[in-house]
Amino acid sequence: MNLSKINHSFPVPPGNLGLPIVGESISFLSDPQFAKKRHQKYGNIFKTNIVGSPTIFVRGAEANYFILTNENKYFINSLPPSAKALLGSLSLSQQIGSQHQERRKLLYQAFQPRILSGYVSMIEDLTEGYLHKWAKLGTLTWYPELRKYTFDVACKFLIGLDFASETQLGYLFETWSKGLFSIPLSLPWTKFNHALQSRQQLLNHLEAIIHQRQQQNLGKGEDALSILLQARDGEGNSLSLEEVKDQILMLLFAGHETLTSALASFCLLLAQYPEILIKCRIEQQEFAKSKEITLENLKHMSYLEQVLREVLRLIPPVAGGFRKIIRTCDFKGYRFPEGWNILYEISLTHQDGSVYYQPSRFDPDRFNYKQTEDISQPFNYLPFGGGVRECIGKEFARLEMKLFAAHLVRDYSWELLPSQNLEMILIPVPHPKDGLKVKFVKL
Ligand code: HEM
Numbered sequence: 001m002n003l004s005k006i007n008h009s010f011p012v013p014p015g016n017l018g019l020p021i022v023g024e025s026i027s028f029l030s031d032p033q034f035a036k037k038r039h040q041k042y043g044n045i046f047k048t049n050i051v052g053s054p055t056i057f058v059r060g061a062e063a064n065y066f067i068l069t070n071e072n073k074y075f076i077n078s079l080p081p082s083a084k085a086l087l088g089s090l091s092l093s094q095q096i097g098s099q100h101q102e103r104r105k106l107l108y109q110a111f112q113p114r115i116l117s118g119y120v121s122m123i124e125d126l127t128e129g130y131l132h133k134w135a136k137l138g139t140l141t142w143y144p145e146l147r148k149y150t151f152d153v154a155c156k157f158l159i160g161l162d163f164a165s166e167t168q169l170g171y172l173f174e175t176w177s178k179g180l181f182s183i184p185l186s187l188p189w190t191k192f193n194h195a196l197q198s199r200q201q202l203l204n205h206l207e208a209i210i211h212q213r214q215q216q217n218l219g220k221g222e223d224a225l226s227i228l229l230q231a232r233d234g235e236g237n238s239l240s241l242e243e244v245k246d247q248i249l250m251l252l253f254a255g256h257e258t259l260t261s262a263l264a265s266f267c268l269l270l271a272q273y274p275e276i277l278i279k280c281r282i283e284q285q286e287f288a289k290s291k292e293i294t295l296e297n298l299k300h301m302s303y304l305e306q307v308l309r310e311v312l313r314l315i316p317p318v319a320g321g322f323r324k325i326i327r328t329c330d331f332k333g334y335r336f337p338e339g340w341n342i343l344y345e346i347s348l349t350h351q352d353g354s355v356y357y358q359p360s361r362f363d364p365d366r367f368n369y370k371q372t373e374d375i376s377q378p379f380n381y382l383p384f385g386g387g388v389r390e391c392i393g394k395e396f397a398r399l400e401m402k403l404f405a406a407h408l409v410r411d412y413s414w415e416l417l418p419s420q421n422l423e424m425i426l427i428p429v430p431h432p433k434d435g436l437k438v439k440f441v442k443l
Pocket of ligand 1: 092093104250251252254255256258259262316317318320321322382383384385386388389390391392393394396397
């Protein structure tokens with residue numbers, strides 16, 4: 001790359017840096033239309049000042065490509081201060097450059113297709129158990145229940161624990177995750193402080209699990225924890241205990257908040273579009289005969305695949321990704337100054353009317369490749385991000401979503417209860433304000 005080509009005389013993008021220190025943080029946190037309104041005013045690229053840093057927002061495939069293919073050259077991952085402290089400095093989310101790539105390779109061993117296929121029956125058993133429980137309840141607030149479900153699946157998959165949501169670990173995790181996107185003030189009454197305390201206790205729990213495995217020589221399994229315990233770096237050294245704990249905690253978080261949001265959006269949209277639910281059921285009848293769901297027949301559930309893709313397009317659980325600019329660069333006639341933050345926007349890229357016809361409509365047929373050309377080019381459609389930091393759990397997430405969805409539509413019916421607020425709260429992940437209250441029955 002020829003650095004002399006960077007044009008330092010270009011202006012920084014248009015926009016408003018807001019008040020000193022606070023910038024536009026209050027509007028960013030309280031107004032779901034924050035970015036949309038500014039894009040309407042300034043175009044695809046604008047500047048603002050949020051959570052203590054001047055930040056550039058960009059949307060669209062070209063900008064996504066520029067950011068995600070220049071990781072480590074112009075940009076590195078950047079987290080809000082609260083998440084930085086609570087995720088731990090040794091987790092993948094804070095590693096950069098070659099260390100990040102090395103650790104990713106190592107963690108990826110737990111997500112290979114061969115390993116994932118061994119988890120199908122575990123996910124099915126947990127799914128059936130929860131569906132049965134919800135049908136017995138008759139009416140329920142679904143979101144907290146979906147969180148328990150995805151937490152149980154994640155704990156079993158990552159650390160081999162059964163029904164973790166009902167244990168002290170589940171309780172600590174709740175308190176910890178409430179602080180992740182909070183004001184990083186450590187005073188006795190703040191969410192952040194409670195979360196810091198929970199982090200310490202969670203790490204103690206994980207340490208006890210690790211010691212137990214080491215004593216019983218149970219580290220030879222194939223869950224993420226076993227893989228991390230057996231792993232050796234380029235020089236043959238094992239990972240420190242501190243790093244194993246940070247990596248597992250980060251995976252537990254990444255592996256269940258996003259999935260909860262995705263599943264809740266699926267349930268909400270299918271309740272609102274009964275004709276699409278019927279089409280899903282018709283497709284499932286073809287597979288119900290074989291009863292057992294395998295990785296192979298999951299691949300043939302093409303309509304369900306379209307529906308899940310469309311759910312992740314319309315309501316992506318991760319709205320975008322923050323990066324820090326580590327070297328001044330320019331893009332589309334604007335200068336991106338070193339030291340600023342930049343956010344690539346997933347949700348607004350998915351709303352691009354030049355790519356998606358009537359983008360705010362829920363329309364799974366837009367992903368029917370028999371009728372249309374493939375519109376999901378990597379940087380137009382990126383619910384799992386892209387480049388060297390693309391979601392490592394993507395295939396696991398897709399597997400869990402499909403298994404859950406297939407069992408749900410086959411055997412159960414649900415309807416939204418009246419008088420509830422279905423408005424989407426966007427932080428930390430999209431979720432319906434009143435938690436999605438439903439009547440739930442077995443067919
Ligand atoms: C529907 C579910 C999920 C969605 C939509 C999702 C989305 C994403 C996105 C957009 C990124 C990139 C963020 C960025 O560029 O800053 C990401 C990264 C990541 N995801 Fe996921 N994710 C999901 C499920 C999972 C699961 C199940 C796991 C693990 C069990 C996981 C683990 C991770 C990790 C570790 C990273 C960081 C990768 C790195 O920095 O190299 N995710 N995810």
